[in-house]
Amino acid sequence: MTPGTGDTVCDVVIAGGGPAGSATALTLLRQGASVVLTDPLIADPGRRPEWKLGESLAPRAWPLLERLGVIGRVADGTHTPYFGNLSSWGGTALTDDNFLYDPHGPGRHLDRAHFDRTLFEAACAAGAVRRAHRVRAVRRVRDHWKLMLGGETVRAHYLVDATGAGAGVARRVGAAVRRDDRLIALATRLPPGGTAQQPSRTSLVESAAHGWWYTAPLPDGTSLAMLMTDVDLVAEHALHRPRNWWAGLMATTHVCARVGSGADPAAVRLRIVPAATGRTRPAAGPGWAAVGDAATATDPIAGRGILTALATGVTAAQAVRADASGDREALGRYAERVQAIHAEYLHARTVCYRAEDRWNTRFWTRRHSHSPELADGPGPRG
Structure with a gap:
């Protein structure tokens, strides 16, 4: 050329x-x-x-990082160990998927x-x-x-x-x-001392009527808490309002036990992140x-x-x-x-999603059946 x-x-x-x-x-x-x-x-x-x-990085990512020549840089970073996942999904009990026997060792909370x-x-x-x-x-x-x-x-x-x-x-x-779909995350970072107990080095997922909750410790001592739901449900139930979001979190069993109830809902600052x-x-x-x-x-x-x-x-x-x-x-x-x-x-x-059948709400029924794709279409040509 x-x-x-x-x-x-x-x-x-x-x-x-x-x-x-x-x-x-x-x-x-x-x-x-x-x-x-x-x-x-x-x-x-x-x-x-x-x-x-x-975000949590599972152990299966280590071979790719090694192949890219950056595993040492990542391992020496500010990240903290990540020992597995706990979930309340399809029932009230917690199930444990840990990395105890993974040949690559623990993952990282990033x-x-x-x-x-x-x-x-x-x-x-x-x-x-x-x-x-x-x-x-x-x-x-x-x-x-x-x-x-x-x-x-x-x-x-x-x-x-x-x-x-x-x-x-x-x-x-x-x-x-x-x-x-039109899945989004409504997330906040809870300050140190805002949790009910010393956070486990695991991620935690719990299903709820209008979606599912996630929490995990962050390397700086804070904790991430977020609700995954659909855009229209956010508007319908005003879930973007911190007090309503907090009420939903307090209605959970396991996430609430980890996060605690001591935080001030008025101090919660939510970030809305597309996750479709x-x-x-x-x-x-x-x-x-x-x-x-x-x-x-x-x-x-x-x-x-x-x-x-x-x-x-x-x-x-x-x-x-x-x-x-x-x-x-x-x-x-x-x-x-x-x-x-x-x-x-x-x-x-x-x-x-079909493994969770306790909720007869739109969030879950949408995911139990095939939904048509939503096309954004081609963008403008340069």
């Missing part, structure tokens, strides 16, 4: 510096590709949010912002060129992409969308986002691929968000390399693989 004067030229532009984008970058850099990694929040520390939702930054910095240290801008426009010009990052023009042979469930870049190049199941179709095309939530976004009950982000990043990078080496079916095979993985997940999700 013949770049314009002053254009930045690279093999791959990756939009999004979360775990999926960083895993893609690390894999491509090991293959000898030149990479521009752009993320306005992670690349510019002054624009990072105060905190992100905590300082999520620190985890994302660790992977991003590892990719930059490996040679990725960082940019603190969103992709403003993208256009296909013969065999390459022409993108606008802030006021900079970048030309690249390949484009990877790691921007999250909105898949804004993939939609710009003609893909469509299909959503299966969805997928991008196709997840790849000529010269581009989507990874992480931009490819397949799953219900948090599956506990596979970070694992999928890392795995799709590695696999997409391998498909890009194969395509560059002349295998013109590689990106198509990657898209088919993402579709198959998402289909397997949808089946597992249905089995999971």
